Amino acid sequence: MFRPYWMKGLFGVLGLAALAVAVPGRIAAAPAQAKVAAVELTAFKAMGSKSAPITIEVFSDFQCPACKVNYEQTLRPVIDNYVSSGKVYLVQRDFPLPMHSHSREAARWANAAAEIGKFGKVEAALYAKQETWGSTGNIEAVVTTILTPAEMRKVRQLVQSGQLDAAIDRDVALGQSRRVNQTPSLFVSKGGETVALPAGGVTYGILKQYLDYLLKK
């Protein structure tokens, strides 16, 4: 049976709730969509040509499982098909999350390897052996397998110097200024406009179509 008071009450309460939550939600979400100011990109941990038409910045945590998947299933094909052909400049930034006890240490090793031009190799090894060093904390054992003894001495010195935290903190601060709060977070820039890609849904298949569209645009 139709009950006007029941209907009034339901429309009233639910309608007000919908409005109350929808309006502030949209206002709060708006800045994340705003254009992110272009920052001066360094060659540190970057791959490809700086003059490439598209720049992709990735904020990652070496101990985060989603970052491993993103690296192996999305970034690797992007490196092979877009970075190597000069279409994309890939900048990798550190965003070690506090919940991962060894991620900052891993970032130190990766940054130290970058100083001697071995970032790519160390990054691949860290992701490939993520479960191993993630449980033991023995990152050095993984890095040792891919660097020569001379390279290892240099990298170890850099890690022990404590000088690498400044670079990591700079990446974290940059990420925070862009409202990064999870990893991996990807930003695509072209022609002065930077777009934050939706978290968790970036696959190579869809990203490829987006990159091809941007390159044609």
Added chain:
Amino acid sequence: MADPRPLPPASPSSGIARRVLIMLGRLLVGSVFVYAAYSKLHLNGQWHVRDYWYLFAMSINSYGVLPEWGVLWLARALPWVELALGLLLISGMGLRYISVVASLLLAGFFAVMLRAHFKGLEIDCGCFGPGEKLGARTLIRDGALLGVSLALTVAAFLVPQSKRSL
């Protein structure tokens, strides 16, 4: 579809109140649908009618419920479906059928949002363009909207068609 059994006699004021509530309900749900379509087509301060679907596809894909071809198809179609539903709800045309479709669509959205929330996925809602995290607030909002839409659907079937328009 035939109307159900006649309503018991009601006072003229309660009849007007019912029709006003139905009108408010369809305007609210219709406006939200139109706004949802707008927020997917207008990004970063400009219209993206030709390329809106790339980012939206990533939002849909993050829920992990569809294969890639389904994600791409839905990303292309959904904003236009939302726009059409919103405009039809606002106009009041075919309210019974349109409100059923709107309620089913919102129920589908709500179900996948709940699933993602309880699976602990840290993803964008994708409800009103990219950049809004899925969480308790988005669930309450979409649940409330689903409630209004369901109430509107029930009301559309209970009130005789001849008396519904205002």
